[in-house]
Amino acid sequence: MSGAQRIGVIFRREFRSYFQTPLAAVFLVIFLFLAGFFAFNIGGFYDRNQADLRPFFQFHPWLYVFLVPAVSMRLWAEERRTGTIELIMTLPFGSRDLVLGKFLAAWAFTSIALALTFPMWITVSWLGDPDHGTIVVAYLASALLGGAFLAVGAFLSALTKNQVIAFVLCAVACFVLLLAGFPAVIDFLRGWAPRGVVEGLASTSALTHYESMMRGVIDLRDVLFFALVITAFLVLNVFAIDWKKSD
Amino acid sequence: MLTLGDIRKRFGATTAVDGLSLQVSAGEVFGLLGPNGAGKSTSLAIATGLLAADSGSVDLLGLGSPTNASVRSHLGLAPQEITLYAELTARENLLFFARLYGVANARRRVEELLAIVELESRANDRIGTFSGGMKRRLNLAAALVHDPKVLLLDEPTAGVDPQSRNRILELVRTLARAGKTIVYTTHYMEEAAKICDRVGIVDHGRMLDVGTVAQLVTRHGGHSAVTVSRGDQDERVLTADPVAEVTRQFAVGGVTGVRVESPDLEAVFLALTGRSLRE
Structure with a gap:
């Protein structure tokens, strides 16, 4: 059996498991409600008189800080709590396939939640003449950001059997990953830190790369940033699972 | 293996x-x-x-x-x-x-x-x-x-x-x-x-x-216990050969009941560790 086939088996089980508990419904309802609420009530979707989805996408990073950990917290912590990790770690292949299968299922699930916001796109298209290319790239940026946060959360979930701890760790880590690029933080740093340090720190922020893509420009550096974060945390996830196999 | x-x-x-x-x-x-x-x-x-x-x-x-x-x-x-x-x-x-x-x-x-x-x-x-x-x-x-x-x-x-x-x-x-x-x-x-x-x-x-x-x-269980009843009297004898002991008791006569307790893994565990397996 090839690695891809194993990843497929793990993906299918993991993906189905979201819909076998109330998690999927709760997550989808909260995500869709909050995404709409922020776009219309805080982002001033109608008040701006512009046919774009910027008020919708600009809040995604902050939504993901709390919603993505709700998905990632169970990825490994649940396997540890129920003891199933003991059996899956005796399977005759390495933990790479398990890590990838689980991550891809979680990413597919959050991407479905994102895709279900398509009525926003229809609405803005009906009201005006938006730049559809910008919207497509913004959706891609949002999916990549969600993937990066999920990879961070999956790694942190592998370190504990307590889902609450996994949730808090992930929320804090994702918040820090955003904060480095937050305008208030950058302005504060500019007051005393050398320009190179400020720019270096800002370049490690998911927010900087997300906002860059949200403008509709696919810059290879932005895509590479998210790819790098996802890859790095998945590798760390493999190490964490191998290190704490039987805990 | x-x-x-x-x-x-x-x-x-x-x-x-x-x-x-x-x-x-x-x-x-x-x-x-x-x-x-x-x-x-x-x-x-x-x-x-x-x-x-x-x-x-x-x-x-x-x-x-x-x-x-x-x-x-x-x-x-x-x-x-x-x-x-x-x-x-x-x-x-x-x-x-x-x-x-x-x-x-x-x-x-x-x-x-x-x-x-x-x-x-x-x-x-x-x-x-x-x-x-x-x-x-x-x-x-x-x-x-x-x-x-x-x-x-x-x-x-x-x-x-x-x-x-x-x-x-x-x-x-x-x-x-x-x-x-x-x-x-x-x-x-x-x-x-x-x-x-x-x-x-x-x-x-x-x-x-x-x-x-x-x-x-055999190595650690110790002897079997043979309990011989004669009316209201019970006599408990520890022996390595319970069959011989029962035969001997019947030869003496007056036996109304016999119970033989062979050593088991519990006795083995007790002998090896000094405590019961259930402790």
Whole structure:
């Protein structure tokens, strides 16, 4: 059996498991409600008189800080709590396939939640003449950001059997990953830190790369940033699972 | 078939396994008998590659350590905890593991196993609704899904009803007759005596002695107790030859009742550790 086939088996089980508990419904309802609420009530979707989805996408990073950990917290912590990790770690292949299968299922699930916001796109298209290319790239940026946060959360979930701890760790880590690029933080740093340090720190922020893509420009550096974060945390996830196999 | 050589494992200040060695031959049912916390599960975790020993060696089928993924394919583990997905049905659980093991014709294998553990009628029920005994039987089926040569069963009857326990013991006997090599940890001496070809007595992470039940009883069990009743009077005699003692008592005459208590694994454990297995 090839690695891809194993990843497929793990993906299918993991993906189905979201819909076998109330998690999927709760997550989808909260995500869709909050995404709409922020776009219309805080982002001033109608008040701006512009046919774009910027008020919708600009809040995604902050939504993901709390919603993505709700998905990632169970990825490994649940396997540890129920003891199933003991059996899956005796399977005759390495933990790479398990890590990838689980991550891809979680990413597919959050991407479905994102895709279900398509009525926003229809609405803005009906009201005006938006730049559809910008919207497509913004959706891609949002999916990549969600993937990066999920990879961070999956790694942190592998370190504990307590889902609450996994949730808090992930929320804090994702918040820090955003904060480095937050305008208030950058302005504060500019007051005393050398320009190179400020720019270096800002370049490690998911927010900087997300906002860059949200403008509709696919810059290879932005895509590479998210790819790098996802890859790095998945590798760390493999190490964490191998290190704490039987805990 | 499976060899553990001078395994040591510490968790902080606690020594879980202290120089444990064992050699299990092909087709043998080997019992690891000891109280909770004796180091049985830790030894099995090391034998499966789940835990790395601080020192010592593990070899499976002469292929090396099960930390190597290809070696692990010959191993089936039924851990002490139920390690199945509560939100999946019995069939889905087995299919999931069968597919991950790359079992050819996974569906047929799963149906076979459901029949073997007598759960066909509950195949489509989520295992969250199962009794403890049913979950144990399914746990065992999951360990068998890829038809491994060596089976490690960690307290497979812990907390199950007598009916399920008998079914599990019968299944272990059947597997042994089919040529499987089985390592069976338990703290129930009756189970060890019933199904194991050889038993290793484990306490405080050490292997105290290994042998058949008869050998262990001969070496450490002490004498049989013959209680002879003569009317209201009972006389208890310890003897190495209970038959000769009973014959002698009948020759004296006046015997109204005789009870012979042979030493068992409990007596062996008491002799080796100075305490009861149930303490």
